[in-house]
Amino acid sequence: MTAPPPAAGERQVGRVVASHGRQLDVEDANGVRHPSRLHGRQLRVVCGDQVHFGYASAGDTQANVYDILPRRRLLERLNGRGLPEPVVANLTQLVVVIAPEPRPDWEVVDRYLAGAEWASIAALIVLNKSDIDTDATRAAGAQLGTYAALGYPVLACSTRGAPGIDALRLQLKDATSVLVGQSGTGKSSLLNTIVPEARAVTQEISAATDEGRHTTTTAALHDIEGGGALVDSPGVRDYAPPLPLARQIGEGFREITAAAAGCRFADCLHRTEPGCQVRAAAAAGTVTARRYQSYLRLLTLVDRFDDPSRPGGGSRPPRR
Numbered sequence: 001m002t003a004p005p006p007a008a009g010e011r012q013v014g015r016v017v018a019s020h021g022r023q024l025d026v027e028d029a030n031g032v033r034h035p036s037r038l039h040g041r042q043l044r045v046v047c048g049d050q051v052h053f054g055y056a057s058a059g060d061t062q063a064n065v066y067d068i069l070p071r072r073r074l075l076e077r078l079n080g081r082g083l084p085e086p087v088v089a090n091l092t093q094l095v096v097v098i099a100p101e102p103r104p105d106w107e108v109v110d111r112y113l114a115g116a117e118w119a120s121i122a123a124l125i126v127l128n129k130s131d132i133d134t135d136a137t138r139a140a141g142a143q144l145g146t147y148a149a150l151g152y153p154v155l156a157c158s159t160r161g162a163p164g165i166d167a168l169r170l171q172l173k174d175a176t177s178v179l180v181g182q183s184g185t186g187k188s189s190l191l192n193t194i195v196p197e198a199r200a201v202t203q204e205i206s207a208a209t210d211e212g213r214h215t216t217t218t219a220a221l222h223d224i225e226g227g228g229a230l231v232d233s234p235g236v237r238d239y240a241p242p243l244p245l246a247r248q249i250g251e252g253f254r255e256i257t258a259a260a261a262g263c264r265f266a267d268c269l270h271r272t273e274p275g276c277q278v279r280a281a282a283a284a285g286t287v288t289a290r291r292y293q294s295y296l297r298l299l300t301l302v303d304r305f306d307d308p309s310r311p312g313g314g315s316r317p318p319r320r
């Protein structure tokens, strides 16, 4: 749809539905899209942001985005220097998409979930491509049981006819959800199934490497008929959320938080401290060894970014 440009100087509130560097698509209150550019060098806008925008003069083909309204929840990632970068703003739910192919990287799943816990964002896990009838699918399904036991909603679905899409629709209703996960798990395919008008580009996984090829390169937001919005995001090879202090890392892992209540020391990091109930639980299997490893590796990452003598170290701004 094309809109008559608003009168020069008039500013309205809109929502960023796509962002390609400094070029944006802003949707106004009537659902009309306005190609826009950032006004001001310092502005850093992401998909999902609420912004003030308007046309500088009548007849302009592009609107200007002047500023960002306060963000509620924000999905962020750590860049290589250990600095947080915004990915999607004002979301309410993180949907971690895995598949039998490419093989799930569970540490990436744990990091998304930990980031969601630290940022108070609801999260669920979706096993897509459940139409593929292989041991890999069954193994992934079994791992999902661990997460269900922790209270995370989990569901299996497929964009190729097998059941599960209705359950996913129900989870997405009235929420602003972002699809995240490894490249090639079928995030854009899921978006196209839920919002057919989106017509997002999808692509076969490269057969040579069994690695997704990062088909989606920018996040884009689409309204879901009947309520809610869905953001498709580029796949990742690896992911780290912004990290809290070392003693707060455990709060990203529900079972570690629960077991930590029994540790001898209140500031126990659950590494080698005596009287650590988390380590005991990991040895006994009530905390899965794999999740415990994910926890320890995040702690190591905190050490690295806090150590100024290391590359990228000491660059982390103080948090909380």
Ligand SMILES: Nc1nc2c(ncn2[C@@H]2O[C@H](COP(=O)(O)OP(=O)(O)OP(=O)(O)O)[C@@H](O)[C@H]2O)c(=O)[nH]1
Pocket: 128, 129, 130, 131, 132, 157, 158, 159, 160, 181, 182, 183, 184, 185, 186, 187, 188, 189, 190, 201, 202, 203, 204, 205, 212, 213, 214, 215, 216, 217, 233, 234, 235, 236
């Ligand atoms: N068998 C099967 N294949 C699927 C399913 N969903 C998606 N695919 C295929 O998986 C491949 C990758 O799908 P995409 O939707 O492009 O994956 P993506 O997660 O968006 O990938 P990136 O944009 O790179 O992150 C495509 O060849 C899809 O046709 C499914 O439910 N079953």
Ligand SMILES: [Mg+2]
Pocket: 187, 188, 189, 201, 202, 215, 216, 232, 233, 234, 235
């Ligand atoms: Mg995609």
Ligand SMILES: [Zn+2]
Pocket: 260, 263, 264, 268, 269, 270, 271, 273, 275, 276, 277, 278, 279
């Ligand atoms: Zn402990």
